[in-house]
Amino acid sequence: MENERGKIYNRERAQQIIDFSGLRFGTKTPTDIDGLLDYNNDVFIFMEFKYGNKEMDSGQQLALERICDESKTACYVLVATHNHEVDEDIDAAGAIVRKYRHNKKWIIPKGKTTVKNAIEKILKNGKNRIKELKPCDGCGCISELKYCETCYYANEGWKAAGG
Numbered sequence: 001m002e003n004e005r006g007k008i009y010n011r012e013r014a015q016q017i018i019d020f021s022g023l024r025f026g027t028k029t030p031t032d033i034d035g036l037l038d039y040n041n042d043v044f045i046f047m048e049f050k051y052g053n054k055e056m057d058s059g060q061q062l063a064l065e066r067i068c069d070e071s072k073t074a075c076y077v078l079v080a081t082h083n084h085e086v087d088e089d090i091d092a093a094g095a096i097v098r099k100y101r102h103n104k105k106w107i108i109p110k111g112k113t114t115v116k117n118a119i120e121k122i123l124k125n126g127k128n129r130i131k132e133l134k135p136c137d138g139c140g141c142i143s144e145l146k147y148c149e150t151c152y153y154a155n156e157g158w159k160a161a162g163g
Helices: 058-070 115-124 149-160
Strands: 035-039 043-051 074-082 096-102 105-107
């Protein structure tokens, strides 16, 4: 049987809830992380998926900020939103990035960027350019240039039309 990367093979086990209530240390308890991509030790991308407009708990956000900010490897935290009901699987690739953390600050994209698109843009830059990503001035998606490819060509077309 060939393994399909990223697929859940034991759905019953994946649906079990891990109870951290017995691991309380003063006011501290463990947190969970929905996803982590370690890409060749060149970049770490943490992913957290929230239903609708739910925000991360403050302790979870603080933990991810500290890990990302102190990483010696380029690091991002993507917080994405989905609208799947509890009996539906969440499409991680298609979830919309609500905000992301990089270089010790949170950035809110102006336009819609899927998790897959954001990760592809991060990885496209390579090891030496990863820290240069920023929001596109046109739509706010994650881009390595002042404008993403879509906004750049839209702007060039507008100029060519006499705008």
